[in-house]
Amino acid sequence: MKPYRQQNRPVISYVPRVEPAPPDHALKVDGFRDVWQLRGKYVAFVLVGHTFRRSPAFSLPEAAQRWAMQIRQEEDIQEE
Template structure:
């Protein structure tokens, strides 16, 4: 193919923006707080715990029962030495 007929790449001199991984936020708006548990939210049929560590929330893996998510939250608080 003739090089002179090809269009140049668009925005050739555009700066590359590096990707910054997302920090887990507070529970999303569509999550439902589970009554009787301090840190547990229901998200897509599973139970997830959110614990504030420093200035960021840590999110647990999904659990089938809320007790497991709360236990994860309590362990995380102990490991990070978070005061209530």
């Protein structure tokens, strides 16, 4: 008899992408510090060290900014 689901399958969790800079075709969203519009969705880019961390795509710019603030707290990045 076949098992209903795959056993010992690894749990997939989101790991922020590391990029050298926000892409040229991304549009900065006015009123938000770290939010860019990319292909109709909102993405946050946070500078950590010498690279940017990219958030998952959100449908609301507020959600992307919250993600960015959380990354800043976790990485203990000082506000400019």
